Amino acid sequence: MAHEIEAIQDPGIPPHVHRKADHDPVAAKQAERQVSILFLLSAFGTLLFIVSYVAIPDDIFVFLPVMGSTNAHQLFLGLGLAFSLFFIGIGAIHWAKTLMPDEEVTVQRHQFRSPEDERQDFVDTVKDGAAAAGLGRRSLIKRSLGLSLGLVGLSPLLLLRDLGPLPGDSLTKTSWKAGTRLVTDPGERPIKPEDLEVGAVAQVLPAMLPGQDHRVLSDIAKDAVLLIRLRPEEFNLTAERLSWTHEGIIAFSKICSHMGCAVALYEQQTKHLLCPCHQSTFDVTRAAKVLFGPSARPLPQLALALDSEGYLVAKQPFTEPVGPSFWERSS
Numbered sequence: 001m002a003h004e005i006e007a008i009q010d011p012g013i014p015p016h017v018h019r020k021a022d023h024d025p026v027a028a029k030q031a032e033r034q035v036s037i038l039f040l041l042s043a044f045g046t047l048l049f050i051v052s053y054v055a056i057p058d059d060i061f062v063f064l065p066v067m068g069s070t071n072a073h074q075l076f077l078g079l080g081l082a083f084s085l086f087f088i089g090i091g092a093i094h095w096a097k098t099l100m101p102d103e104e105v106t107v108q109r110h111q112f113r114s115p116e117d118e119r120q121d122f123v124d125t126v127k128d129g130a131a132a133a134g135l136g137r138r139s140l141i142k143r144s145l146g147l148s149l150g151l152v153g154l155s156p157l158l159l160l161r162d163l164g165p166l167p168g169d170s171l172t173k174t175s176w177k178a179g180t181r182l183v184t185d186p187g188e189r190p191i192k193p194e195d196l197e198v199g200a201v202a203q204v205l206p207a208m209l210p211g212q213d214h215r216v217l218s219d220i221a222k223d224a225v226l227l228i229r230l231r232p233e234e235f236n237l238t239a240e241r242l243s244w245t246h247e248g249i250i251a252f253s254k255i256c257s258h259m260g261c262a263v264a265l266y267e268q269q270t271k272h273l274l275c276p277c278h279q280s281t282f283d284v285t286r287a288a289k290v291l292f293g294p295s296a297r298p299l300p301q302l303a304l305a306l307d308s309e310g311y312l313v314a315k316q317p318f319t320e321p322v323g324p325s326f327w328e329r330s331s
Contacts, residue, residue, distance in 0.1 A: 038091030045083025
């Protein structure tokens with residue numbers, strides 16, 4: 001019984017099983033090449049990440065129409081970073097399992113601070129372990145590991161590119177110009193005054209330029225406009241703002257002047273526009289004056305006119321920046 005307790009308390013170390021690379025130089029060289037290949041695959045993954053992020057334009061992914069250019073771009077970014085981290089980890093594991101020392105040792109419990117001679121022995125042991133790991137003589141692994149670690153370290157630095165450059169005034173300028181037709185969103189259909197009944201609301205965008213086959217998402221976010229038709233006598237506007245309407249049709253930017261949410265709720269009885277995010281409320285009859293909520297200024301109004309074919313067009317661009325006030329301070 002005493003013998004069994006002693007065996008449980010100190011089971012000892014099982015016999016060491018030597019690996020093939022421990023005594024076969026050919027196997028050790030083969031394992032070294034395998035580790036280096038894994039590190040090089042990691043470096044390739046990092047390069048794929050960098051190229052996908054910086055050098056490849058969106059339209060290069062036209063061969064993946066099902067996914068779309070944005071999804072394909074994100075796919076290659078994810079694959080590049082995944083390959084980079086996966087293969088550098090697998091390479092380190094393979095290196096440890098095939099080439100690094102794997103002998104088990106036991107150390108008896110002792111006081112926290114070791115004697116000076118033991119501390120020196122520890123330093124010597126670490127140096128011997130580094131030498132046994134082959135950092136000095138396995139130059140191929142050392143170079144490929146340095147390349148892999150160096151490139152993967154660039155990945156977080158590369159993402160700092162998203163912090164700049166500053167957008168300048170690009171957030172406050174829209175695509176609306178004098179003579180730009182108003183078209184339905186969705187549908188891209190030009191609008192005539194008779195298309196809107198009193199009390200009706202429509203979301204519109206500026207008509208695309210000749211030769212333009214698609215819209216830029218960032219432009220859609222800035223260009224969205226709400227058309228609302230009232231009876232002309234219901235307006236309480238200055239003469240200038242009244243001249244920006246047409247037969248009771250008035251247009252405002254759909255982007256809330258507080259935090260940039262979409263002002264999408266219209267109360268027909270009160271003639272109020274409501275932002276669903278933070279409940280800013282605007283009075284349509286008084287040029288979208290703020291009645292309630294955190295917005296500090298009215299929604300910008302777009303001046304309207306008719307073209308020669310009877311379609312609604314913008315008389316001029318917005319005379320004030322659209323969107324939240326902090327967009328104006330972006331430059």
